[in-house]
Amino acid sequence: MLEILRNRRSVRQFTDQKIETDKIETLQEALLRAPSSRGRNPWKFLFITEPTTLQKLATAKEHGSNFLGGAPLAVVVAAEVSLTDVWIEDCSIAAIILQLTAESLGLGSCWAQIRLRPHDIQQSAESFVRELLGMPGDLAVECIVGIGYPQDRLPAHPASYLDYGKIFQERFS
Numbered sequence: 001m002l003e004i005l006r007n008r009r010s011v012r013q014f015t016d017q018k019i020e021t022d023k024i025e026t027l028q029e030a031l032l033r034a035p036s037s038r039g040r041n042p043w044k045f046l047f048i049t050e051p052t053t054l055q056k057l058a059t060a061k062e063h064g065s066n067f068l069g070g071a072p073l074a075v076v077v078a079a080e081v082s083l084t085d086v087w088i089e090d091c092s093i094a095a096i097i098l099q100l101t102a103e104s105l106g107l108g109s110c111w112a113q114i115r116l117r118p119h120d121i122q123q124s125a126e127s128f129v130r131e132l133l134g135m136p137g138d139l140a141v142e143c144i145v146g147i148g149y150p151q152d153r154l155p156a157h158p159a160s161y162l163d164y165g166k167i168f169q170e171r172f173s
């Protein structure tokens with residue numbers, strides 16, 4: 001796990017290689033093993049591999065979602081918000097578990113933020129995604145994780161990148 005954390009970087013450029021079915025199944029299992037508050041599991045995960053849909057998802061935001069167009073897989077992380085008041089926390093944990101599991105399988109990934117982001121001046125990114133994917137009204141979208149085999153990997157963050165000034169002991173002052 002520590003090696004995965006040390007080497008992990010966001011990957012936004014992918015090769016054309018399809019992700020094997022057994023790896024997709026492992027990603028699905030990892031998502032469903034994520035912890036959630038009170039075990040409510042408010043999430044729904046939509047796996048998308050259809051290139052035309054991926055191209056459309058790439059336009060969800062003006063900046064920061066383009067990479068989805070070149071990913072062989074995108075996972076939309078959404079939740080039934082009526083089930084819990086902490087769906088954002090639950091979905092964030094599931095999303096990072098997805099990313100770390102992808103890393104452990106030799107895949108790369110990047111998070112595209114959808115919640116609270118605009119598509120354009122008239123529409124939110126969430127509403128754009130909702131319309132595109134025919135999502136029911138009680139589902140909220142947190143993010144979309146693009147996953148695939150890395151075209152190239154950014155170097156691991158060196159130890160000097162770590163800001164130990166953000167870590168405190170016993171008290172914050």
Ligand SMILES: Cc1cc2nc3c(=O)[nH]c(=O)nc-3n(C[C@H](O)[C@H](O)[C@H](O)COP(=O)(O)O)c2cc1C
Pocket residue numbers: 008009010011012063064065067110111112113114154
């Ligand atoms: C909550 C969250 C939202 C993010 N949103 C985006 C995004 O919309 N588009 C994008 O390209 N990267 C996004 N990222 C990836 C970050 O830009 C990236 O993790 C950060 O720059 C650090 O780089 P690293 O992941 O390579 O260490 C997001 C990451 C997080 C945790």
